[in-house]
Amino acid sequence: MGKTNLGQRLAHPRQLWQPSHALVAIPLVLIAAITLADIRTPESVQLGPLLVVAPAITTAFGGYRLTGLIGALAVGTQVVTAELHGGLATTNHISQIIALTILSVFAMIVCFVRDRRTAELAQVRSVSEAAQRALLHPLPDRLGSLHIASSYLAAEKEACIGGDLYAVARTGDRTRVVVGDVRGKGLDAVGEAATLLGSFQEAAHHHATLPALAEALDRSVCRYLTGFPKADGEAQEHFITALLLEIPDHSPVSRVVHCGHPPPFLIRHDHVTPVTSPSPAPPLGMYGLRPATYDVHNFSFQAGDTLLLYTDGVVEARDSSRAFYPLEERVAQWTKNSPKTLVQRLEKDLLAHTGGALGDDAAILVIQRTPVPHTRLHVSPLTHGADLHDQPTD
Incomplete structure (x- = not known):
């Protein structure tokens, strides 16, 4: 069964690809660019705080898991950069890592709450559509x-x-x-x-x-x-x-x-x-x-x-x-x-x-x-919208 499912997925690679997957490259590129720039700058210039933009951007198109993953990657990169710029013992680097971790967790929580509300709204809309179909039967x-x-x-x-x-x-x-x-x-x-x-x-x-x-x-x-x-x-x-x-x-x-x-x-x-x-x-x-x-x-x-x-x-x-x-x-x-x-x-x-x-x-x-098949309607000589007093009424 597992081989069959794997074969079906490989046979239909387009089904595995979603537009949001391409957007993941944006925070990854930002992390790489900021890290390289931070390494090449003097120790007096700190670009590490800019890494927070990566999980922040991810919230626009990803879920809380992806946001957490990007946030963890940003924190890990910040740790590596700190080692290269004076070590982890400095107060400045420790405060930057803690701040980046807190902001990444906050971004992940925001995504979680948003995804949950989106799921609840989808369920409500599903119930609403079912109620409409029950109330207003499709004609x-x-x-x-x-x-x-x-x-x-x-x-x-x-x-x-x-x-x-x-x-x-x-x-x-x-x-x-x-x-x-x-x-x-x-x-x-x-x-x-x-x-x-x-x-x-x-x-x-x-x-x-x-x-x-x-x-x-x-x-x-x-x-x-x-x-x-x-x-x-x-x-x-x-x-x-x-x-x-x-x-x-x-x-x-x-x-x-x-x-x-x-x-x-x-x-x-x-x-x-x-x-x-x-x-x-x-x-x-x-x-x-x-x-x-x-x-x-x-x-x-x-x-x-x-x-x-x-x-x-x-x-x-x-x-x-x-x-x-x-x-x-x-x-x-x-x-x-x-x-x-x-x-x-x-x-x-x-x-x-x-x-x-x-x-x-x-x-x-x-x-x-439309004309009734095999039936000829008696066409009234009166104009449309006029009262037909000579026709039987209720």
Whole structure:
């Protein structure tokens, strides 16, 4: 077994080589140069203290073991130099060796603490990514006649999850979509997002209409929010803006219910149009503000059309001059892009706009409708974004 492992390593020498290995030459060259210079100078000139630069530089690319090794080499070199310059008995040489040893040990401790924190951060990020995959299930590239792409950008650099959410569910011959944004940040927002996503995945299969689905989700969020303390009305400040979308497979008429969420954009023939609702409902979890019924807005979503859904972290992102991100203007430049390319362009452009630092979580979901095989959709004569009162609604 040992011979086999050795043979595999020798067969793949590139795997043994890492870029940081070349950097080890820097402290080694410094030690050699300083030592030679110190030997050639008179005894009155002491260059030994400069050896501390070797372990100090090693901390930038090496671990605590390598730093300790370089530090020990520097101390050993200092001892040799001291022997050549008057011997080890001199007070000056002894103090230099002690100081160099202490500083080398200190550098090694700094590396050890840094490596430990890096390992802990990597573990936390691993858990965070696993939690995100459990909370926000990766969406399929294809779902029926829909081509889907998505992106999630967390405001916290060390985090992968937050209060924004999206999910899709297949119910018979239609696809239902939810996009939401929890007010607030932190673990509370994650808990509320998990509650809504879990409720949607279950309720989407048990309610025939979007209004009934919206009512079920609102009840679920309200039940969850009752667990929050009500001092100074704190619980009343928690809510979730949401947008519910229903896309039938064999009809160009799609339906949407707005619950305080920014309207999506419909991309058709190089034109970008917001799909607004004349009577949007309050956000989910607003207790007594729940409407008697949730109004459904019908709009034409034909083969070749693209829908862009997003959270307010996108449109409220600011640049250095405090200007908001012009989402509609940017999208108008990329109307011919595929969903995946459009998401990638928006993600890159949004980060460039904000200088890489988002003030809030941002989620983007792009859905493009493709022709259904062996099925001819009934194309509505109405223009996109108009109410289709002559079509059946929920």
